[in-house]
C-alpha cells in the first residue's frame with residue numbers, strides 16, 4: 153500500500169541503516185572491527201558510522217580477531233551491546249576460541265547471570281571471485297555450537313530487519329552476510345520505518361505444490377531461479393527461505409513439506425556435515441508419512457573452497473537443483 | 487600512618503628469587519631507523535652488491551606496474567602492489583642462502599620472484615586458478631599466506647626442525663605492521679625466542695593495515711621494540727634503503743645460522759599504492775604524505791649512490807631497464823594466455839587418495855559437464 157515514491161537500496165545499505173538506527177536507538181550499541189571506521193568496512197557496511205557516532209562507538213580496532221571478540225565479551229559483561237565485524241569468513245577463525253568457549257557458553261556457565269548480547273557479523277560464502285581464504289561457507293561450524301543464534305538474511309528487507317533483531321537479542325548472534333548479495337537491490341519506502349523481523353521464522357518466498365526447496369542466504373536467488381525454470385517442466389516449486397539456522401523453524405518448513413510431499417535442501421556449504429543433513433533428518437522425522445521421496449540435499453562439494461576460476465563448478469547452480477528435483481519422482485525410479 | 491609504616495618490615499626491594507634473565511639493553515633497537523645510503527657508510531658498500539640490488543629493484547618496480555596493469559585488463563583478479571617497498575622485498579630474497587626458507591605474506595610476490603619463483607607462477611594465486619601456483623620446495627618459498635601472521639609459527643617450526651636435524655637452515659618470515667597485532671605474531675616470537683630457533687622476522691611497516699594507521703595498531707615506541715619482551719634483539723631499519731635492509735637482514739640471518747637465535751627487524755617504509763586495486767586509499771589518507779615518501783624512493787636512493795660513485799653509466803642503466811622490460815613483456819604475454827583449467831583439479835588434491843564421496847561428487851560433475859557440452 154505504498155503511495156510514497158520508493159527508493160532503491162542495496163543489501164549493504166540496508167545493513168548500514170540497521171546499524172545506524174540501532175546505534176541511535178541505544179547508546180549501548182558499539183560497532184568494532186578492522187577498517188570499520190574511516191573506511192566504512194571493506195564492504196562499506198559501516199560507512200559513515202564513525203563520523204556520526206564517534207570513534208568510541210564505531211572503532212577501528214587493532215588487527216586481531218581473537219582480541220576483537222575477546223574484548224567484546226568484556227564490554228558485553230559490562231552492559232554494552234557490541235556488534236563486531238569479522239572482515240571475511242576465513243579470518244574469523246582466530247576468534248573461534250572466544251566464540252566457542254566463551255561467547256556461546258557464558259550464559260550457561262553463569263546460570264543466566266551473564267548473558268552476552270554480542271552480534272558477530274561475518275561476510276560469508278562464495279560467488280564473488282575472491283582469492284583463497286575469502287569465500288568459506290562457515291555456517292555449519294557456528295550452527296553446531298549450542299548457545300549461538302545463527303542468522304542469515306537473503307533479502308534487502310531482511311538484511312535490515314534481522315540485523316536489528318540480532319542487535320536487540322539478549323543472546324549472542326552470529327549474523328552471516330552472504331557476500332554475493334551485498335550489491336543486490338530492492339526498494340524501500342523512506343517514509344516508513346523498516347520492519348524488524350523476529351529471529352527464528354522461516355518464510356515461503358514462492359508458493360507451489362510439487363516440491364519444496366529449503367534454502368537460505370546466498371542460495372535463495374538461485375533456488376528462485378530454479379523454481380522459475382522448473383515451471384517450464386511442469387514442476388511448481390515452493391521455495392522456503394530459512395532466514396535463521398538456529399533457532400530452526402520446524403513449523404514453517406514442515407507445513408510446506410507436508411503439503412508438497414517432496415523436498416530438496418540447497419546450500420553452498422559442503423554436503424558432508426553441512427546443515428542439509430540436519431534439515432533432512434528433521435524433516436524426515438516430522439513428515440515421514442507425508443513424504444513421497446527421500447529428502448535430497450544439494451550442496452557444495454566436500455572440498456576446500458576452490459579458486460575463483462573454478463568456483464562455478466563447486467557452487468550449486470540451477471541445473472544441479474533441477475537434477476535433484478527430477479530425482480524426487482521416486483515412484484518412477486523404483 | 488602511611489602504608490609503609492603500617493607494614494613495618496616492608497623493604498622496597500625485589501623478592502630474593504627474582505633477577506632479570508638478561509640485560510635488555512643490547513636487545514633494544516636504535517632510536518632512529520638504520521640507514522646506509524646517503525651516509526658515509528655507503529662508501530664501503532660492495533659495488534657488485536649495489537648493482538645487483540639496483541637491477542632487482544628496477545625489475546621489481548616493473549613487475550609491480552605490470553601486475554597492476556594486468557588487474558585493469560581483467561587478467562588478474564587482484565594485486566596487492568609492493569611499489570615503494572621493493573627494497574624490503576629484494577633484500578629479503580638476497581639475504582638468504584639457497585638452503586634457507588622464505589615465508590612470505592600475500593603482499594610479498596616480489597620477494598618470491600626475486601628468490602627464483604617463476605613470475606607467472608607467483609601470480610597464479612591472484613589470478614585465481616590455483617591456490618599456491620608454485621612448488622614450495624623448488625625454491626624453498628612457502629605459499630603466499632593470506633590469513634595474517636599465521637605463517638610466522640610455521641617459519642619457527644621449520645627452522646626448529648632444521649636445527650633438530652642438524653641443518654644450518656634459516657627461515658625468514660615476512661609480515662605487515664597490521665599483522666603484528668595478531669596473537670600468532672606473539673606466539674611465534676615467543677616460541678622462536680624460547681627455542682632459540684634460527685628465524686628472522688621481517689616486519690614491513692608500511693604505515694597502514696588497509697585503512698588503519700600504525701597509531702591505531704600499537705602503542706609501542708616502535709614495532710622493533712616488541713622483540714625485547716620476548717628476549718630477542720629488535721632492529722629498526724629504513725625500509726627504503728636497500729643497502730641498509732640487506733645489511734641488517736644479512737646480519738640477522740648470520741646470527742641465526744650461528745646459533746644466536748631469532749631477530750625481529752622492523753623496516754620502516756610506505757605503501758605507495760592503495761591496499762589492493764580494489765581499495766580506495768583517498769578515504770583514509772591525503773596526498774601530502776604520499777608525496778613526501780615519493781621523495782624517498784628506494785630506486786632513486788640506490789641510483790644516487792651508484793651515480794655518485796660512477797657505477798651507473800648510461801649503457802648500464804639501459805641494460806637494467808631493458809632486462810626489466812623484457813621480463814614485463816614476457817609476463818604480459820604469458821598472462822594474456824587463458825590458463826588451462828581442469829575441473830578435476832577440484833578433487834585431485836584434497837586427500838592423498840580421494841574418498842568414495844569425493845569420487846561420487848566428481849562423477850556428478852563429469853555428468854554435468856557432459857550435459858553442458860551436449861547443450862552447446
Ligand SMILES: Cc1ncc(C[n+]2csc(CCOP(=O)(O)OP(=O)(O)O)c2C)c(N)n1
Pocket residue numbers: 186215217239243246593632633634661662663664665666692694695696757761
Ligand atoms: C587473520 C586475518 N584477518 C584479516 C585479514 C584481512 N586483511 C587482509 S590484508 C589486511 C591488512 C594487513 O595489513 P598489514 O599487516 O599492515 O600488511 P600490508 O597490507 O600493509 O602489507 C587485512 C585486515 C586477513 N587477511 N587475515
